[in-house]
Amino acid sequence: MSTLWKEFSKGLWHDLPPFKLVLGLCPTLAVTKTAYNGFGMGVAVIFVLAMSNMLVSMLRKVIPSKVRIACFIVVAASLVVCVELLMQAYAYPLYQQLGIFVPLIVVNCIILGRAEAFASKNPVLLSVADGLGMGIGFTLSLTFLGSLRELFGYGTWFGMHVMGSWFKPFGFMIEAPGAFVCLGVLLAGMNALTNWQRKTKGLEAVQGPVHDCKTCGMCASKPRM
Amino acid sequence: MKEMIKMVLVLSLFCGLSGLTLASVRQATSERIEEQVMTYVQGPALSQIFSGYDNNPVKDRKTFDLPDGPVTVFPAMKDGKLMGVALETFGKGYGGPVGIMVGFNTDGSELTGIGTTTLKETPGLGMRLVEPEYRDQFKGHTTKTVALTKNGGDIAAIAGATISSTGSVAAVNQAIEIFQQIKDRIHKTWTS
Secondary structure: OHHHHHHHHHOOOOOOHHHHHOOOHHHHHHOOOOHHHHHHHHHHHHHHHHHHHHHHHHOOOOOOHHHHHHHHHHHHHHHHHHHHHHHHHHOHHHHHHHHHHOHHHHHOHHHHHHHHHHHOOOOHHHHHHHHHHHHHHHHHHHHHHHHHHHHHHOOEEOOEEOOOOOOOOOHHHHOHHHHHHHHHHHHHHHHHHHHHHHHHOOOOOOOOOOOOHHHOOOOOOOOOO | OHHHHHHHHHHHHHHHHHHHHHHHHHHHHHHHHHHHHHHHHHHHHHHHHOOOOOOOOOOOOEEEEEOOEEEEEEEEEEOOEEEEEEEEEEEEOOOOEEEEEEEEEOOOOEEEEEEEOOOOOOOOOHHHHHOHHHHHHHOOOEOOOOOEHHHOOOEOOOOOOHHHHHHHHHHHHHHHHHHHHHHHHHHHHOOO
16 A cells, blocks of 8 residues: 555655656646646546556556557557547537647657556556556646646636736736746746755755656666567 | 567557547547537637527538538527528638638528638738628628629738638638528528
8 A cells, every 4th residue: 555655646746747757848838828728638648647557557468578669659549549539529628729739648758658667567556556646746737837827827717817907917928938937937946945855854955857867767768678 | 480470469459459449439429529519619600690599500500412512501590480591611721721601691692791610820810810800891791792802892801811811702602602502402491
């Protein structure tokens, strides 16, 4: 149980996909104009990530190592098309907003990264926990970034007016550069927080990226023979 | 050799299973997706064309067969009587087809207006097709001749978006032609 919780919770803070691993930036920057869009994207990713981790883990003994990447892609792509169809059928306005970024979940490095680095080496239950944790972390990050941008860009939150009439929308925030600036400030904030935490524990501050590469596993991975 | 056969076999099996799954999901959702597309793409265009109707034109739509293929007609009714019909046609735009919903009064002598459905035009130029300033020129326009001013008509094109404007006018003319062909069938289907 404790390992299960560990694998689940690491995606929520320690390995938070967009902010700590800095993975999956394409949807993070592109669809977070509003909190609702970010949330919708995140839910689609949770589904795909948990299911792909589950399937890859179930099939990890069957998949020959030389064609494993192709197999992972087939699994992820099928799931994404399922999500796309379901979204069209049950949440069409959301689909109109997210547009091309729904099919692009396939090439989101988180999906392939988790399949390769975790699900292909671990049992089913742990892999699902890992996928759910990462997915929920991703959703929370996107919703948070979307909330910030929506709040300053439109003066609303999930479509509700929260700013008074004195508020003049800051249009820059909902444009593409606003996404970069917002993300940059968030990353800087998270690094500062990490270093402050380390300082209180008497450790030295970290320079450069605060995450380690092994959580992604894409470039470090060697073919399993 | 054995490893190679296994690789081929596993990958083919995966692809086959994935194809099967996707085909069944698609089959299961296709009807609902069509309904949703109609409601969210065609629906808003219809409300730009007609006002004061009390039915759901998307739900009451009917498809007529023509030599060039089927045409879907959306009726707008009030108290069970036909107010007008609309049909969607496509013209050639700058960034892909320009989808225009064209509304007619019951005898087809006048346009009740046009609405846009699918557009991939340049923002700020061709996209201005959606603005009332352009669309309202078609409201109450006769169906005899619809043309841009440069071709001797009275529709002012959007500055800087000649292709999009031409495409939308072509779509309107195509709709007028289709309407003339199915006029009798429309009157047989809905009473006005």
